[in-house]
Amino acid sequence: MAIRVAQIGTGNCGSLTLRQLIEDPRFELTGVWVSSPAKVGSDAGELARLDVTTGVTAVGDLDEIIAAAPDCVVYCAMGDIRPKEALADVRAFLEAGINVVGSSPGFLEYPWGVVGERTIDRVETAARQGDASVFITGVDPGFVTDLLPLALAGTCQSITQIRTMEIADYATYDGATVMFDVMGFGNEIGDLPFLYQPGVLSAAWGVAIRQLAAGMGVELDEIRDMVEQEPAPEDFDVAVGTIKKGTVAAVRFQIEGVVGGEPAIVVEHITRLRGDLRPDWAQPAQGGGSYRVEITGEPSYVMDICPTSRNGDHNYAAILAAAGRIVNAVPDVVAAQAGIRTTLDLPLVTGRGTYRGVSAG
Secondary structure (H helix, E strand, C coil): CCEEEEEECCCCCHHHHHHHHHHCCCEEEEEEECCCHHHCCCEHHHHCCCCCCCCCEEECCHHHHHHCCCCEEEECCCCCCCHHHHHHHHHHHHHCCCEEEECCCHHHHCCECCECHHHHHHHHHHHHHHCCEEEECCECCECCCCHHHHHHHCCCCEEEEEEEEEEEECCCCCCHHHHHHHCCCCCECCCCCHHHCCCHHHHHCHHHHHHHHHHHCCCCCEEEEEEEEEECCCCEEECCEEECCCEEEEEEEEEEEEECCEEEEEEEEEEECCCCCCCCCCCCCCCCEEEEEEEEEECCEEEEECCCECCECHHHHHHHHHHHHHHHCHHHHHHCCCEECCCCCCCCCCCCCCCCCHHHC
């Protein structure tokens, strides 16, 4: 029997999870929620950019989604700039007995030691009340910062450091909120958006670092972070607008989980809007962007992850990877014990049911 699933949010990631929910026979789409009034009433097929009519039309009221009683919701509504609202939404679904798999709020990926115990207790209470579970994941934080390094770590006899990296050109990324409000591109140098305020990076990627530490059985002394900004050498255009000369055009930030004064677990991001900016920073393994997992130990590893897609560039492919990770986890989360679930306690999500063969395209 197909799993009844509703989609929450149809932005860059949500439109791609919606596409899989429509096309994958493991799922039956029960509803779609959108934040934009202009999208209300649109068919799910149109929102997923598919040439199909599903008969499921978008609504702007979460109560309508809950009333349809899906087994699970795929939650891809914006959480970066509205974490309290996203958390309230998740609790409402859990209390109603609806499982949640999604990309936000990011701190629920591994909240212990990142957010207050009261917040965690309220989510766990809602989950027990509804006998439902929640799993938040993605790429980074996500499978690049938990699943893949843990898989490699399982072959090591000793480890000195685990480092995960995103190295990407975001010039084609068309999410204005992320580019301007979250990442701070186009700002004056030194004008730091909320993400780069003291301690915020450590909280945002603390979920990844603490989950890796838990998987390795390591006690962290502290988590610390740093950020560098690079100015544009002249005016130039990107997908979301014009970057003015002298404003932020490249960013490097790093978050470190420290043990005994040494950086044991490191998450590093290098984000450029042009490939020629800061050539001294790490370069991607493929044109445009890639991810990297480095383990220093016995043995040591360097693993480059190079997502591609016949339907878009490296940025599209990375979002598509996040969408696939989210949707493919739905069956295991529906079957899981109630509560906050993580990569450490879920079964291995294998992509069961996704094989189509060459002739399927």
